[in-house]
Amino acid sequence: xxxxxxxxxxxxxxxxxxxxxxxxxxxxxxxxxxxxxxxxxxxxxxxxxxxxxxxxxxxxxxxxxxxxxxxxxxxxxxxxxxxxxxxxxxxxxxxxxxxxxxxxxxxx
Amino acid sequence: xxxxxxxxxxxxxxxxxxxxxxxxxxxxxxxxxxxxxxxxxxxxxxxxxxxxxxxxxxxxxxxxxxxxxxxxxxxxxxxxxxxxxxxxxxxxxxxxxxxxxxxxxxxxxxxxxxxxxxxxxxxxxxxxxxxxxxxxxxxxxxxxxxxxxxxxxxxxxxxxxxxxxxxxxxxxxxxxxxxxxxxxxxxxxxxxxxxxxxxxxxxxxxxxxxxxxxxxxxxxxxxxxxxxxxxxxxxxxxxxxxxxxxxxxx
Numbered sequence: 316x317x318x319x320x321x322x323x324x325x326x327x328x329x330x331x332x333x334x335x336x337x338x339x340x341x342x343x344x345x346x347x348x349x350x351x352x353x354x355x356x357x358x359x360x361x362x363x364x365x366x367x368x369x370x371x372x373x374x375x376x377x378x379x380x381x382x383x384x385x386x387x388x389x390x391x392x393x394x395x396x397x398x399x400x401x402x403x404x405x406x407x408x409x410x411x412x413x414x415x416x417x418x419x420x421x422x423x
Numbered sequence: 424x425x426x427x428x429x430x431x432x433x434x435x436x437x438x439x440x441x442x443x444x445x446x447x448x449x450x451x452x453x454x455x456x457x458x459x460x461x462x463x464x465x466x467x468x469x470x471x472x473x474x475x476x477x478x479x480x481x482x483x484x485x486x487x488x489x490x491x492x493x494x495x496x497x498x499x500x501x502x503x504x505x506x507x508x509x510x511x512x513x514x515x516x517x518x519x520x521x522x523x524x525x526x527x528x529x530x531x532x533x534x535x536x537x538x539x540x541x542x543x544x545x546x547x548x549x550x551x552x553x554x555x556x557x558x559x560x561x562x563x564x565x566x567x568x569x570x571x572x573x574x575x576x577x578x579x580x581x582x583x584x585x586x587x588x589x590x591x592x593x594x595x596x597x598x599x600x601x602x603x604x605x606x607x608x609x610x611x612x613x614x615x616x617x618x619x620x621x622x623x624x625x626x627x628x629x630x631x632x633x634x635x636x637x638x639x640x641x642x643x644x645x646x647x648x649x650x651x652x653x654x655x656x657x658x659x660x661x662x663x664x665x666x667x668x669x670x671x672x673x
Binding site: 316317318320322323324325326327328329330331333334335337338339340341342343344353355356357358359360361362363365366367368369370371372373374375377378379388391392395396397398400403404405406408409412413416 | 467479507519596597602617645651
């Protein structure tokens with residue numbers, strides 16, 4: 316990554332401040348009225364709305380292969396997702412995905 | 424659990440928080456490794472882990488930085504990942520809102536998935552507990568978790584510099600994200616939002632500077648909220664059909 320240190324630190328500090336303000340928001344404003352139901356309903360879906368979209372291009376068009384879909388990475392992603400859905404265990408899912416990736420990269 | 428043990432709330436918190444070290448450590452090591460592989464010096468890696476202290480947002484920022492996205496897009500996306508913490512903050516407010524300003528600032532800084540989930544469970548079990556005990560339990564939970572996060576990030580950053588690129592670590596980030604998302608897919612609405620996010624991000628990948636992901640994420644949130652409302656309406660209608668003929672209850 317060729318990003319100047321000043322830009323990296325800007326990102327770190329702004330992200331730190333923004334995260335703090337999000338965390339402090341309602342704690343700091345006790346007595347203020349409750350969040351409207353429709354806002355809460357949207358907030359509930361932020362992680363599942365952002366993370367899958369972030370991952371999808373990395374899975375289908377990995378930079379390491381020049382953007383070509385590649386069986387080891389596709390299989391590793393599928394195994395991670397399946398193990399995660401079934402076991403609800405983040406670590407087990409990471410481990411299974413990693414083993415699949417290394418296993419297939421070694422075999423293929 | 425509350426009241427059934429003579430232990431101090433702080434000690435109880437430490438004991439309840441300790442198992443989560445096992446979850447936090449590998450995750451932090453992975454961040455440290457991925458960040459130093461991406462070329463961040465030790466100071467910047469630790470800047471992320473100590474100042475931001477939010478794994479998913481850190482990974483998101485790191486990924487977009489590597490893609491060369493502009494600063495504003497990086498910030499918007501990473502902060503969107505953290506928006507769930509506004510929900511945590513709102514649900515802790517009735518219990519901890521009475522603390523002093525600096526105490527609330529400390530609670531806010533240390534608000535992570537683990538400290539929230541354990542604390543809110545205890546507060547809801549014993550809502551009448553004194554404010555001081557609630558704070559002590561919260562600080563107890565985070566006492567093993569936060570240092571584990573810092574220390575393991577450091578270990579990962581030091582280790583990462585020594586790992587050759589042949590290890591395909593480019594895929595550590597996708598695997599970690601998928602593993603985090605999978606257990607969240609617990610309702611039709613969550614699955615629908617995730618699908619919308621994937622399809623939207625792939626379809627809008629042509630948009631400049633990673634802005635397609637932001638549009639896709641907003642649309643996916645609306646899809647999740649919309650499906651949830653539909654499901655709730657359908658449930659309500661079914662209930663009316665089942666009980667409606669017997670007349671309204673008082």
